[in-house]
Amino acid sequence: MMDSGLPSIDTPALLIDLDIVDRNLERMQQRADKFGVALRPHIKTHKIPELALLQMRLGASGISAAKVSEAEVMAAAGITNIFVANQIVSKDKLTRLAALSKEVNISIGLDSVAAAHKLSDVFAASGLSIEYLIEINSGLNRCGVSPGNEAVELFQTVDTLPALRFKGIFTHAGQVYGADSLSEVKEFSRHESTIMAExxxxxxxxxxxxxxxxxxxxxxxxxxxxxxxVNEIRPGNYIFHDAIQVSLGSATLEECALTIVATVISRPARERAVIDGGSKAFSSDRGAHGKEMASGFGIVLGKNATLVRLSEEHGIMHLDPDQDLDIGDRVRIIPNHACAVVNLFDRAYGLREGRVVEEFKIAARGKSQ
Ligand SMILES: Cc1ncc(COP(=O)(O)O)c(C=O)c1O
Known part of the structure; x- marks a missing residue:
């Protein structure tokens, strides 16, 4: 990673290595093609319409989103097939979803009779219908009905509702982020598909x-x-990867496309340096599902340093006392959790061979409704 084109950018700033993004996207699309399944990437990671459109050009069948407001941003940018892979129950959101469904193909997750009634009522009132996928709990213990008969019973109970059209079943085995080894990751992967097959x-x-x-x-x-x-897959983080993926063994450093560039603003001691990015830039994410990251708040590239502590605007690095790092120097850091970090920035800079070639507006950041 060369930094020759960076001096014009003030810090802290979000950088996206577009060559790595291209490779990450192509590899996942190739995997989907190899196994004969549709790829419907989750856009919660990048939140950038241009990157969703790139995923579509490379062969994605549509996108997944977590929020109605994310779906609205992506639809406005020209994405025409969106799965809201979440439970949506408020009348306001369902009304917006119904309006959106007049413009683009929308489907939604469902895991309860109560939500099904709300969904059907709002869509039927506008003379519309909506495709739904039943969410299955494959071990994350978040939303979702139990696999097998409980899912079938939900389908049988809600299928008579006028505005609902059954489309399928979906799951997200997010408990994989608590895995202790790559073989455990593989085990979760097999389990996720087996549960769905059953x-x-x-x-x-x-x-x-x-x-x-x-x-x-x-x-x-x-x-x-x-x-x-299984005939559809919905990864999201693979576009960038992050320090969490590296620690799980599901990505290498060379596959990490997202970095934060920050400036050293103080070196109060040989073993301590302070950068101009804190939790407002890195988020406070120490890892997923209760597992703390050994590397602190990210992986500091090319320096003998660990980002050990954050306050809102300060990042405190613990250094090897012999590590050269002066006030005004810049560091590049792979954040722990790319999705959370992207949500904190207005824009990201796209790099090729170390030079800024594009500026992206993170149009779906902050879209939490
Ligand atoms: C329902 C659902 N599907 C897919 C994904 C994408 O998973 P990942 O971020 O591990 O790629 C997520 C991520 O949170 C999710 O919640």
Whole structure:
């Protein structure tokens, strides 16, 4: 990573190595093609319409979003097939979703009878209908019904509602982020698909076949060996990767496209330097699902340094006392969690061979509703 084109950028700033992005996107698309499944990337990682459009050009079948407001931004930019992979229950959001569904193809997650009624009421009131995928809990213990019969029973209970059209089942085995080894990651990956195959079979037994059986997180998809029952994958983080992926063994440093560049503003002691980015730049993410990152708040590139502590505007690095680092010097740091960090910046700079070639507005940042 060369920095020759960077002096014009003030810090802290978000940098995206576009050559690495190209490779990450191509590799995941190739995996999807190899296993004969649709790739529907989650855009919560980059939140940038231009990058969603790039994913579509490379072969994605559509995108996944977590929020209605993210979907609105992406639809306005020309994405026409959006799965809101979440539970949406407020009347305001459902009304916006109904309006959006007049413009683009929208589908949504569902895991309860109560949410199904709300969804159907709002869409039916406008003379519309919506495709839904039942969310299955494959071990993350977040949203989702239990695999197998519980999913079938939900389908049978809500299928008579006027505005709902059953499209399939989906899951996200996010508990993989607590894995202790790559072999455990592989185990979670197999489990994610097996659970869905069993659930699809339970649907088959009552004469229904889900059009989509959708799985995915970045770690489970990077080691995935395909599964005959699964026909869609939804990784998101793979576009950038981050220090969490590196610590899991699901990405190498060379596959990490996102860095924060920051400036040393103080060197109060040989073993301490302070940079101009704190939790407002790096987020306070120490790791996923309770696992703390050994490397602090990110991986400091090319320096014998650990970003050990953050206040809002300051990042405190612990240094090897012999490490050269003067006030005004810049450091590049791979953040722990790319998705959380992108949400903190208005814009990101796209680099090729170390030079800034593009400036992106992070149009879906802050879209939490
Ligand atoms: C429902 C759902 N699908 C897909 C993803 C993408 O997973 P990852 O960020 O590991 O690529 C997420 C991420 O949080 C998610 O919540």
């Amino acid at each position: 659930t699809a079979q339970a649907f088959a037994e009552v004469g229904t076949s889900p059009d989509f059986v959708s799985v995915g997180s970045t770690p489970t998809m990077k080691v995935w060996q395909g599964h005959e029952a």
